Amino acid sequence: MTEQDTAAAETTETATAGTGATAEATSVEDDTRDEADIAADYIEELLDICDLDGDIEIEERAGRVYLSVTDEGGALRVLSKPDTVSALQELTRIAVQAETGEFSRLILDVGGSRDARATELQRLVDTAVERIEAGSATAALPPMSSYERKLVHDLVAEKGFHSESEGEGRDRHTVVTR
Incomplete structure (x- = not known):
C-alpha cells in the first residue's frame, strides 16, 4: 500500500466515523420528528372526526415531544378536561407506538389544560x-x-x-x- 493509499484509507475511516456520529444524532432528531408528525396527524384526524377546529403546535424539550392544541373559539373545552386530556395523550402515545414500534413519552396539552x-x-x-x-x-x-x-x-x-x-x-x- 502506498503512502497515498494509506492516507486515503485513514481519511475514509475518519469520514465514516464522523458520519456515524452525525447519522446517529440525525437519527434521534428524525425519530423525534417522526413521533411528532405521527402524533400531530393522529390528533388532527381526531379533531376532524369531532368536527372541531384547532391549531397544533409541536415543541421538543429535552428529547420529549410536546403537542399543544389550541383554538380561538373555546370549542376545545369539551376535550380539555384533565381526565380527557390524559386519555387522549395515552391514545396518541399508542398510535405513535403502533407506527414506530417505540414507546412514546409525548405530552399533550389541549386548550391550555396543562397550564x-x-x-x-x-x-x-x-x-x-x-x-x-x-x-x-x-x-x-x-x-x-x-x-x-x-x-x-x-x-x-x-x-x-x-x-x-x-x-x-x-x-x-x-x-x-x-
Whole structure:
C-alpha cells in the first residue's frame, strides 16, 4: 500500500466515523420528528372526526415531544378536561407506538389544560406546605400521573421541602415532608 493509499484509507475511516456520529444524532432528531408528525396527524384526524377546529403546535424539550392544541373559539373545552386530556395523550402515545414500534413519552396539552393543572398543583403544594408549617409531620396529596408528580416534586423542592411518591398504580400519590 502506498503512502497515498494509506492516507486515503485513514481519511475514509475518519469520514465514516464522523458520519456515524452525525447519522446517529440525525437519527434521534428524525425519530423525534417522526413521533411528532405521527402524533400531530393522529390528533388532527381526531379533531376532524369531532368536527372541531384547532391549531397544533409541536415543541421538543429535552428529547420529549410536546403537542399543544389550541383554538380561538373555546370549542376545545369539551376535550380539555384533565381526565380527557390524559386519555387522549395515552391514545396518541399508542398510535405513535403502533407506527414506530417505540414507546412514546409525548405530552399533550389541549386548550391550555396543562397550564391550568400546573396552577392547581401549585395550590395543592402551597396548602400542603402550610399544613406542615402549622405542625403536621406530613401532607399527602391526591393520586396523580407520573408527569404531575414530577411537577409536584419540583414545586416542593423549590419551597425547600421534601416529597416522595407512595402507593401503587392509580393510587400513587405524593407525600410532602419537611
